[in-house]
Amino acid sequence: MGSWPLLPRIGRGNILPFQAPNRYPKTRFNNIVVLMACKVFTAACQGYDGSLMGGLNILPQYHEYFHLTNSLRSLNIAINYTGGSLACFCWTWVTDTYGRRVGLFWAAAITIVAAILQAASVHIAMFCFSRVLIGFGNVASVITGAAYLAETLPWEQRAWGLALFDDFFYVGALVAAAATLAACRLPSAWAWRLPALLQCVWGAVCIALLPWMPESPRWLIDQGRGREALVVLARINAPDGDVHDDLVRLQFRQIFQTIEYERNPMKYREMLANRGARKRLIITATCALFSMLAGNLIVMYYIGDVLDHAGIHDQELQLVMNLGLNATSLVTSIVGTFYVDKRGVKSATLVSTGGCAISLFALGVLSKFNDHTDTTSDDYAAVFCTFLFAACYAFGWVPVLFLLPAEMLYFRIRALGMSMFSLVVCVTGIWGNFAMPLALQHLGWRLWIMNGAWNLFFFAFVWWYWIEIRGKTLEEIDALFDGGKRSSAPDVAEVLAGRADANWKEKMSTWMSHRFGRSEGPASSQDGRAVSGHSH
Template identity: 40%
Template sequence: MHSEYGYNKFLGAWIPLRLPSSSLVISVLLVLCSTITSTTFGYDGSMINGLNILPSYINYFSLTPATTGLNTASLWIGGCIAGLTYGKITDAIGRRPALFWAAICTLVAVILQTAAQNVAMFVVARIILGFGTSASGLTGPAYLAETLPLHWRGWGLGVFNDFYYVGGLIAAGITFGTSSMSSTWAWRIPSLIQGIFSILCIVILPFIPESPRWLLFRGRKDEAHLVLAQTYSNGNLDDKVVLAQLKEIEDTFEHEKNAGETLSVMQIFRTRTARKRVLLAVSAAVFSTIAGNVIASYYLGSMLTNAGISSTTKQLQINIILNAFCLVCSIFGTYYIDRWGRKMTAVISTTLLTVFLFLVGALTKVFGNSNNTSGVYATVAMIFLFQGAYSIGWTPVLYLYPPEVLNYPIRANGMGVFQFFLNGAALLIVFTMPVSLASIGWKTYMINGAWDILMLFAILYYWIETKGRTLEEIDELIEGKKHSDVPDLEKIIKGEGMLSVESEFREKENLDSEH
């Protein structure tokens, strides 16, 4: 273990820094620390899904369809606030301290939610919880995209959101286990356990480095060089891949600064290419939310009741099995995302989930609340296939694509806009869904499926493919030009163009030292 660089007090010197010597270990810890966000979020979704089935929770708060929607959807009010504010904080204090404070915020919210005495207190706690989880959701993907080596980025950011179902599976098991309690601890215990994930994030932070791009942007080149070596080559500063990546980032930052690009919020609107980048990121946020998975993620009980399964025990058991199934599907999609590409993965996922959502609607209409057992279980099977199709593509793509298409000057604030639209769309859908399911039932799925078709055409027409490229090389796809003469990193890793990289880097180092 070693720690070769430090921070000034404002930027996190109080967070210990003891880095492992292995690049593989550092990459794994980076992913684990950042995935705490999606684990907490997945836990929350599954927990609320389970609570919305529990009579002790419903009766304690005397819930109606409107207050059920408010209790559930208030999470995204805080998320919208984080989206508008936390990007600037992340740029100012660094990715690592920003994750720490987001975790602290989440812990405070968990305590308040567990102790809630009425709907108002529960809603306030969930607003704070939404702020904390979305602050982490803004910082974590940017941090991973900037710090993980190229060959780990697809897997790392894909797994980032796969852990949603790890949290979901844990919550489903806990809510099932506490469902037999008659006291309020039936829902307070699941709420309290939610804080464990934020504690794990804080525990891991001393063993992972700051983003090398964040360091380099602030002129801390030696520290950025060291972090790249620690993540790519077990600390070897002279590794050709490390030198190439450092020069590529340096050249790109120099171009961006010469072009007058800043870290201000207005930068995301200043140029046509910046607006295109943000629009691509926002499209992932909106499309993933309106696809229809929100219904099964938060109101599975209503879906199953409409399908003909009203037993609380059966609904909770199905919730456990569904989360396990979705976890397997998301890992499968993550495994293939660097082969299929981000765009094609989203296309495959959207096509399949649209078909299955229409089938859920049709089967619910024909067999809902009927005595036809085969028809009822066919409906449940379609719900599983729909959620599986969503998990294969949208689960890994959601937090992988946006930080890839956003360049450094707008990455943190752009992820803030991403979180704002993600939470805003979720707030609208989650708040209105109980009313829609109660009022028009199966027609809800048909309406949702119709806009999924439009979403599919938008992806086919507008999205770009980012696989196999560093964050700086993606500039060429969006701006039509790469801002460094270093060969693409994937070619260097394969042994092409290696001799020129080291000599160019050393020549630049000598010129810098002369000045």
């Protein structure tokens, strides 16, 4: 049995992180499977929450129990982002101080407690409080989880793993849509309580997997625990977990030298003054903003209103279409993940944004000529455009959303940058959940035309400003933004292609001996003590 991630004793300059798991999976493949399993359940929890609220907004039992007005309905969703905003101000410190596994544990625990409170709510204040906690836990898991996957997955599978992380958003969304559809015929409040209660399952599975998961090797090196970091790198990157593997040691040297260079964190003014850091933060912020304003906000949470506007008024049919919408999004997001892996994030984002613009323009035109009296072929054409929009959004924006910031941001600003990313998402979500339903009510088809128009602006900005980062280790990405790497080690791709210096292995051995002594450094011991010359 592995050790459980409880908070360590706090001491200024004397932080004692919890021990690494005592029992790892035996193969590289199984290590990656456990790592990804925990994270996909975390992502599914967020997807479940988004689709849950979209489904509940269709259920009359939910509306009647809380006597909801349009304002209260928007509040129940927007307050979730309020909780997420609170997490943005403190969870970076938790993640950087106590480690990625500790951050994941407490984020999941908070979500479990919140889901139970949500299902047990007896009045609107209790429900809103639970929504604040759920928002806090979900955003905390994003801040920690994206950084954790980016820092731990093998470099050649990092893009695929991070893209798949967000794809599983729709696995949770699909389960929530099915749960609300199955419970919709219950005559009591259990029609909404049961789907709300099931939300705690995702966090429970995540916690159950944590004892078998390693800590981020980059965080371990930063804490002066290089021996443990090398063991983790070997178990994740080498087929037999060999700490003497040349490519494992090459990556260890890259990470060590880069983090040593980045030892002192940047202040906010320095981030804005530094060209590379500033560009990273601008791309991160625009990724968050554009993804929220592409049109998905209203389609996800107010799918009932969207279908009403399209001429589909039957509530059970709306729930069935909500289920189909999430199934379509899941399939296209997985297809998009393959595309991202082959063509990169910038190309996928451009295809996705262009498709969203076209489908919204078509939806706006069809909605203009819809008389909303009887269900006609025009109504189903509008529904098709809604499905087309969801598919286009899921194809690019879903795989890219957490992949791009987590890869771009270097170690010292990764958790902080993900907090900023989440804050932009939350602030946009708060005002968007009040503004978009009112805009749909008063502007009607014009909203879709306007939304399509600003998607064209997003397309132009991404094409002009974003940078492609496909096929690089995290340390090698620095060269794209800063003009050079922080490490003197050759690129992994150069080594695999045979273009590296012929003496790179000898130079590696010399560096390890110089840095760690004749015992060949971390490979000779796995007792978790601080690396020589690099302890706090």
